[in-house]
Amino acid sequence: MKKILFLVLSLIIVTKSSLAADFNSCKVLYDDQKYNNAANCFYQRIKANPNDIQARFYYAASLYFDRQYNLSYAQYKYIAQKYPNTEIGKYSKAEAAKVYRRVTAIKKARENDTGDYAGILNYRSKWYKMPVKIWVEPGPYKTTALKAFYEWQIKSSGLVNFSIVADPKYAQIKVYFVDTINDPVSDHNIGLTKLRYIGNMNMSANIQILQRTDSNQMRTNAQIYPVVLHEAGHALGISGHSDRNNDIMYENNFTNDTHLSDRDINTLRAIYK
Ligand SMILES: [Zn+2]
Known part of the structure; x- marks a missing residue:
């Protein structure tokens, strides 16, 4: 901090x-x-x-x-x-x-930040063993990305927690900063998480964050932070989106608030309970 x-x-x-x-x-x-x-x-x-x-x-x-x-x-x-x-x-x-x-x-x-949106998700899955091993691509956004993950850890009082590994080979969650998103879901993706799970057990998550703006400039850390915060939610097993723009897991999070709401954390708790 x-x-x-x-x-x-x-x-x-x-x-x-x-x-x-x-x-x-x-x-x-x-x-x-x-x-x-x-x-x-x-x-x-x-x-x-x-x-x-x-x-x-x-x-x-x-x-x-x-x-x-x-x-x-x-x-x-x-x-x-x-x-x-x-x-x-x-x-x-x-x-x-x-x-x-x-x-x-x-x-x-x-x-009105109460309750959760677990009921409207596409799918819920979780990491069974903590800490989850995470690797973030070195570079200008590494500290910011890790801060976003720790925000989930802090706000959930350690219900989910992370350890950093130096080698992506040993990581369960990997975060990459890219110029073009591989295999995007839509043209407007600025972040994309590919989560693999078996049943409701997470196996691996691969996060791509678009590091450049439409005018081909590097994004600022302030721009990157809410995107990672959102994608981290997907990597934790929140598959789907909130229906309120006060939540970080609202689909179009880039125009909205940059903090985790109580509803985000309540949803995480509903999955991990
Ligand atoms: Zn999303």
């Missing part, structure tokens, strides 16, 4: 020291869906020039996609109030309302 925090902090410091960032280089980060970096970049722009309304607008949008909803709301609101009769002001007013609805929906989903 400390390590992650350190990484985040150093990222911010690096960005803050590069004051020269112009609008277009911030926009490249935004277009590349590196929203956290984009937000820091646009923040520097508006700090240097508070009246750069276009930068402020993109700052608000970057914050939104980076799931910093309260900050995003405040920025949209600021634009709407300062420039009420302009196009960007009117648009910001609508966006502020959108952010508000999103925050309300998340709050509501969290308040």
Whole structure:
């Protein structure tokens, strides 16, 4: 946890020291869906020039996609109030309302975060022996991927737990970062888990995570994390998806929250009980 925090902090410091960032280089980060970096970049722009309304607008949008909803709301609101009769002001007013609805929906989903979705799964299977041996391909995402697996371990109070092996030959779960997903289920797969089981006993799981965005840029760790968290759920034996977007196992998890819900953990418990 400390390590992650350190990484985040150093990222911010690096960005803050590069004051020269112009609008277009911030926009490249935004277009590349590196929203956290984009937000820091646009923040520097508006700090240097508070009246750069276009930068402020993109700052608000970057914050939104980076799931910093309260900050995003405040920025949209600021634009709407300062420039009420302009196009960007009117648009910001609508966006502020959108952010508000999103925050309300998340709050509501969290308040209703009870029960499980084990009943609607396609199949349930489990690892019979703990710890499950896991291997993650070395590279820029290894720490992030392991953090996602440990999140399942921590939140389930060790009901599932993992040990890391150095050689994929001895691993039960293997995680690969790829440029093209082999044998995808759909064109939109950004992660894919192939789980082999006999009866309800898991034998092996092979996870592929798409490491590049549509514009062929490497994804950030923040983008990779929820994808691994989701695929780890499949590798644990959750075959199928939740029907609520507050759960990490909702099918389109990329646009949703990045945390394990109580329902995710309750579903895991229903399988492993
Ligand atoms: Zn899935």
